[in-house]
Amino acid sequence: MDLLTITKTAFHSLRTNLARSLLTILGIVIGVMAIVLVVALGQGAQGLILDQVKGVGANTIILRPGRQPTGPDSAAETILSDSIKQREIDALNNPINVPDIESVDPAVLVTGPVQYQENTYRPMILGWTADALVQMFQISPSEGTLFSDDDILQRSKVAIIGSKVREKLFGSSDALGEYIKIRGQNIRILGILPSRGQVSAFNIDDMVLLPHSTAQKDILGINYFNEIFIRAKDGADVDLVASDIKATLRDLHNITDPEKDDFFAMTQKDIVDRLSTITQALTIFLAMIASISLVVGGIGIMNIMLVSVTERTREIGLRKALGATNRDILRQFLLEAVILTVSGGATGTILGISLAFITSVVLKAQFNLAWPFQLPLSAIILGVGMAGVVGLGFGLYPARKAAQKDPIEALRYE
Amino acid sequence: MAPLIELRDIKKSYQGDGVNTLALGGVSFSINKGEFVSIMGPSGSGKSTLLHILGLLDKPSEGKYFFDGHDTTKFDEPFAAHFRNEQIGFIFQAFHLLARSTVMENVLLPLQYSSIPKNQHEKRALTVLEKVNMLHRLKHRPSQLSGGEKQRVAIARSLVNNPKVLMADEPTGNLDSQSGKNVMETLDALHEQGHTILVITHETPAARYAQRIIRVQDGVIVADQDSEGVHGHNGYEK
Structure with missing residues (x-):
């Protein structure tokens, strides 16, 4: 048959x-x-x-303090680690150590609510550089201006807010020049970002961005950073730059065994690989x-x-x-x-x-x-x-x- | 000329619940090509067991069965199936037509398992349906046919592979006397055309259409004789 x-x-x-x-x-x-x-x-x-x-750019390397997290327990260690301070930033900025670096932008994460008069809201509060924001997300304020390098040096109490934060705190009233309160500190609104939604790990609309120096010293009272965004020069070998960064920090921290690193650096490829897995x-x-x-x-x-x-x-x-x-x-x-x-x-x-x-x-x-x-x-x-x-x-x-x-x-x- | 069917001391016993039951206790006979033979016997005499062995649906426990010179006791399952398909046509008491298939589809069924080229299937089916006068019912399903018509379709199905022998198991058992007579006359006509026919029955009128009647009782042959009288005067009363 x-x-x-x-x-x-x-x-x-x-x-x-x-x-x-x-x-x-x-x-x-x-x-x-x-x-x-x-x-x-x-x-x-x-x-x-x-x-x-991929939205953060292929040239970006993210440096974090502590050991590379392998699970929820070690993630806490990363947040609490204080292994990256201004000394490390200075070392990385030295072209002798890492020749192909375009910029080093440290970031500090602030937790807590933001208040304006009777309104309270909990956005993502990030102490960063304005330059990093522009470079990574190709974005500039739709109202007002960005804070400057001088603001970072002088620890100005200014901030740029996302469109959703503005809506939650100010409704339809004017926000520019108004003061919001973060952990008891009065911060003046310098600029408002246009709506962009989620880009990489950031929801631009739901962010409050202020100079990292202000967030670090005046709001949190700490001397370390939570995250460093490093951009390699165009055309540079990103893996090589990451390797130079690691070598510089190991040298600075007297680490001979890479297993004992008190920091970790991830290229975009690393992140993509990890997320894919x-x-x-x-x-x-x-x-x-x-x-x-x-x-x-x-x-x-x-x-x-x-x-x-x-x-x-x-x-x-x-x-x-x-x-x-x-x-x-x-x-x-x-x-x-x-x-x-x-x-x-x-x-x-x-x-x-x-x-x-x-x-x-x-x-x-x-x-x-x-x-x-x-x-x-x-x-x-x-x-x-x-x-x-x-x-x-x-x-x-x-x-x-x-x-x-x-x-x-x-x-x-x- | 060698006989078409030759049984040599066939025995069949069944083992069940620790009891050995002898169904056939040494049966020997031959059937020549073109013969019309009836096997008669009361219920439990072993005639159905004999038909199953003759039809290669079962194997004897002892003895030899030659079909057209082939020792069938040496056949394995697939070969026996192919051999059955090509050499033996079955007609059953309960007709065994597929209820959801048409007359045509039922007649085509044995051809599914044959080596006959597909382009000949329909022609063959129509030829055998014509022989049994069922061409007018091609698209009908079995439920739309009378008992006699069902058995004629079954006869057509048994003929479609042009087997060497037709084996009918109580072909009139489920029919009224007129339909039974018609079916036996159809078989008689096929015999006239040269077909070898073997009918198992316990009905004397049906058996008397045969040239020869083999009587079985308690698993042994008690008589093997020519049918009495002349064709046309025996069988069912007109």
Whole structure:
């Protein structure tokens, strides 16, 4: 019996019990849809994150105090570490140590609320340089001005705020020149940034930016920095610059064993690699959870195929009497199971892709995210492939039962 | 000329619940090409077991069965299936037509497992349906046919691979006497055309269409004789 005839026979049998066939594949449809959706959204999220990381520029190196975090516990160590102070900034700014550095912009993170009259809001408060803001995000105030290097030197109590911060604190009234309060310090609004949304780890709209010297000395009263943004010169080898930075700091801190570094430097490539690994792992994890439903669907297929084998016992006996071999019967029932699961897989794939597309459109519209929709080719192959494997796996037992039936007993079956 | 079917001391026993049941206790006979033979016997006599062995659906516990000179006891499962498909046509008491398939599809069924080229399938099916006068019911499903028509479709199905022998197991058992007579006359006509026919029955009128009647009782042959009278006067009363 050739494959075409077996396929036709299998389709004929499935059409005979159309409603049951459709209900049987529902489990597979949902399972594959879940896998495709998770993988497609995972790829979209990865694309979004990577686009944002790339937004900070390929020349950027981020230097942080403490050891490179390997989990939530070590992340706290990074925040509390005081290994990078003005001395380190000066050393990095020395071209003898690191020749290809364009700029070194230290940053200090301030936690706490911002107040204006009766209004309180908790934005991200960053002590930084205005130059870094312009260079990294190609942005300048839509109202007012940036603070200057002099403001940094003189620890001026001035700030630039994002559009959302302005809206939360000032509503429709004028904000420029007004004073906000951060940890008891009065800070004058010097400029307001235009709406830009999320770029890299920063939500520009939800930021208060002030001179790092002011944040460090006057607001927090500390002498270290939380993060340093270093830009390599155009055309410079970023990895080499990162290597020079590490060498300079090790020399300064008398570190001979890189394992004992009290800082870590990440290039954009490092960040992209790390984020890719995390999002991929998360996607695989979620896809594995989703694939449990495929197994449940497979059990449903097996159940229905066993019922079908029992119902069609006399047909099996007849086919054997008329010349079907055990192998013919096995192939017929196995193919029926595979046709069921693969058609379920194809339907699930189409539904999954459609849902992923709709989700990306909704996310774009509702949250102003540049969520990219990517046709998840791997998910399609995975979904339909897994459905086929489930069909083979869960169809084999009923098919073997059918093939092993004794034709005489089968013909007598009532 | 070598016989088409030759049984040599065939024994069949079944083991169940620790009890050994002897269904056939040494059966030997031959059937020549072109013969019309009835095997008769009461219920439990072993005639169905004999048909299963003759139809290669079962194997004897002892003895030899030669079909057209081939020792069938040496056949493995796939070879027996192919051999059955090409050499033996079955007709069952319960017709065993696929309920959801049309008359045409039912007749085409044995061809699915044969090596006959696909472009000949339809022509062959139409030819055998014409032989049994069922060309007017091609698209009908079994539920739309009378008992006699169902059995004629089953006969057409048994003929479609042009087998060397037709084996009918109580072909009139589910039919009224008129339909039974029609079916036996169809088989008789096929015999006239040169087909070898073997009918298992416990109905004397049906058996008497055969040239030869083999009587089985308690798993052994108790009589093997020519059918009485002349064709046309035996069988069902007109």
